Every structure is written in structure tokens, then in C-alpha cells.
Amino acid sequence: MSEPTRNVALLIDADNAQPSAIDPVLTVLAELGTVNVRRAYGNWSKPGLGGWREKLVSFGIEPQQQFDLTKGKNATDMKMTIDAMDLMFRGRIDAFGIMSSDSDFMPLAMRLRQEGLPVYGFGTSRAPEAFRNACSRFIDVAALLAEPQVEQPTPPPAAAAPAAPAELEPEPHPLGDALPPPIKAKLAPGKDPELLKLLFDAYDSVKKDAKGYANLSAMGQLAGNRSSFDARNYGFKRLSDLIEAVDQFRVERRENGLWVKRVR
CATH class of the missing domain: 3.30.420.610 (LOTUS domain-like)
Structure with a gap:
């Protein structure tokens, strides 16, 4: 009889996460178990979260609405933390994924790990070191999105043709201006x-x-x-x-x- 797979929860801080990275993030978490809980938190009335709306449907992610009750304050982090603690105390989650680059989640990651639960953080290279170290693993989403470097065989000199300079320029990265420094x-x-x-x-x-x-x-x-x-x-x-x-x-x-x- 095969052992049951571990139950994994992915909590997404939509204000501080790249929607284009959701596919590789889920692939990484699949190594831990089955990602049955998928929630994304944010004020969905904001135009800036438009890129997430299509992903919510495509990947079966449950949106969690949290209005900005006070100007300059983000209540999303608190809602996400409360839900994580609820999931932990129910005892049905075996591992967590936190998709964010916000240092405010450092205490949450540490608390979950104190209960023996692995915590995978997914963010950019600009994520504070405190949050990185609080996670069991922290993975740079830009590295997940980067295409594998495949070494191409060198053609014979006779067959080599000079390429136009424009063809040698790399295509824009899907993260655009949000791409962090070289990874x-x-x-x-x-x-x-x-x-x-x-x-x-x-x-x-x-x-x-x-x-x-x-x-x-x-x-x-x-x-x-x-x-x-x-x-x-x-x-x-x-x-x-x-x-x-x-x-x-x-x-x-x-x-x-x-x-x-x-x-x-």
C-alpha cells in the first residue's frame, strides 16, 4: 500500500509576487506533495493585480479579497498570516509555500518551522535576507523563469555564417523592468x-x-x-x-x- 502524499498549502501575496512564476512554483512544490490549498491575497479592485486574474482561473487558485482599510497600510499580510495559522492548527497541512518578497512574513515562516513544517519561500533576489533565512528553502523565481543554458555544438568554419548584430540581442525577459539584478x-x-x-x-x-x-x-x-x-x-x-x-x-x-x- 502506497503512502499518502503530503498536503501542501501555497499562499500568495499577490502584491509582491510575479504571476508569470506560478507554473514553475507549483512544479517545485509538487516535489513536496500535492498542492491542494492554493490562495492568492490582495485587493482585487486594484488595476495592478490584473495580471493575476487569468492565473487564478487557469491554476485553480482561490482569490482572497482584502480591502485597503487605511491609506498606506496593507491588510493583506495580516489576513494571509491568520489563514496560515488556522491551516497549521487544523493539523491537515504538511508543508507551506509562501510566494512573496516581503520581510513581514519572516515571523510567520519561523513559527511554521517551529511546528516542524517545511516552508518554501518564492520571491525575487531583492527579498530581505531575514525572510530568506526564515524559510526552509528560498528560491529566486527569476531563476525558475530563466531558460536552461544549453550548450550548442560549434559549426565547422565553412558552414559558419556571420549573424546580424540585431539577431544576437536577447529577447526581453517576461518580467520586464521588474527583473532583479543578474541572478x-x-x-x-x-x-x-x-x-x-x-x-x-x-x-x-x-x-x-x-x-x-x-x-x-x-x-x-x-x-x-x-x-x-x-x-x-x-x-x-x-x-x-x-x-x-x-x-x-x-x-x-x-x-x-x-x-x-x-x-x-
Whole structure:
């Protein structure tokens, strides 16, 4: 008899979330379980939330209306927090996704984690570090939206034709002007000092075999203590794909998993 899948709740701060990211966000949360609770919070009379209306229908998201009762104050955050606590105390939710870049949700994420519930945060690279670290994982939605970097074979010199300069210009990103500064998915993993330090520290901290190889799963658990770390933030779906792209490690596949050794 198969085990029941975990029940996941996704709560969306529509004022501080990109509607174009909802599809990849749901894909990530599907790894935790089934996203049965899907709610988006906002004042739907605002023209600025128009981009969310189509997504609500397409992805079966329940809109939660919250009027701006006082000018300059946003009551949406409070409503979203109350609903999260209600869901937690009912005991039927096994994991939470919070789609926002607002630091006001830091106490909520911390409280949910204190109950042993994983919390996945989804926002931009401008999200405050306090909120990032309060989540079990925080994933940059721009990295989810970025297309995979596929290496194209180099054509023979005779077949190569000069391309017009205009054709070399990248198309506008779907986030337009809202796109945050360049994300880590655009950097070569072996050239990112912060990433390398994280991987080196994890490698140094885990047990190694006689040949100096460490189990990648054990490294991943240590690296996962930093909520800002996720392979998707660097343009890779899995940690195994990321580590294979780092020249400083040698990878060895075994029956009991992937093992890595630092070579420089």
C-alpha cells in the first residue's frame, strides 16, 4: 500500500509576487506533495493585480479579497498570516509555500518551522535576507523563469555564417523592468566564490571514505541549512547537476548514490 502524499498549502501575496512564476512554483512544490490549498491575497479592485486574474482561473487558485482599510497600510499580510495559522492548527497541512518578497512574513515562516513544517519561500533576489533565512528553502523565481543554458555544438568554419548584430540581442525577459539584478543562474558555478565556499565547507564537514570521496546527499543536507541555497537558484534542477558543473569536484556514481571528491 502506497503512502499518502503530503498536503501542501501555497499562499500568495499577490502584491509582491510575479504571476508569470506560478507554473514553475507549483512544479517545485509538487516535489513536496500535492498542492491542494492554493490562495492568492490582495485587493482585487486594484488595476495592478490584473495580471493575476487569468492565473487564478487557469491554476485553480482561490482569490482572497482584502480591502485597503487605511491609506498606506496593507491588510493583506495580516489576513494571509491568520489563514496560515488556522491551516497549521487544523493539523491537515504538511508543508507551506509562501510566494512573496516581503520581510513581514519572516515571523510567520519561523513559527511554521517551529511546528516542524517545511516552508518554501518564492520571491525575487531583492527579498530581505531575514525572510530568506526564515524559510526552509528560498528560491529566486527569476531563476525558475530563466531558460536552461544549453550548450550548442560549434559549426565547422565553412558552414559558419556571420549573424546580424540585431539577431544576437536577447529577447526581453517576461518580467520586464521588474527583473532583479543578474541572478546566479547566469554565473558559472565554478566561478562563484560564495557557492564554492558553501560547497567546500559542506565537503570538509562530512565523513569521507578512504579515497577522500564524500556522499553528495550528506553534503546537500549540510548546505541545506542555509535557506538561500537551492540548486535552482544557480540554473540547475538538482544538486547532482550543479556539482557536476563545478570543476573543483570529481564525481563518482555508485550503487548507493553520488560521491564527490574535491580536486582543487
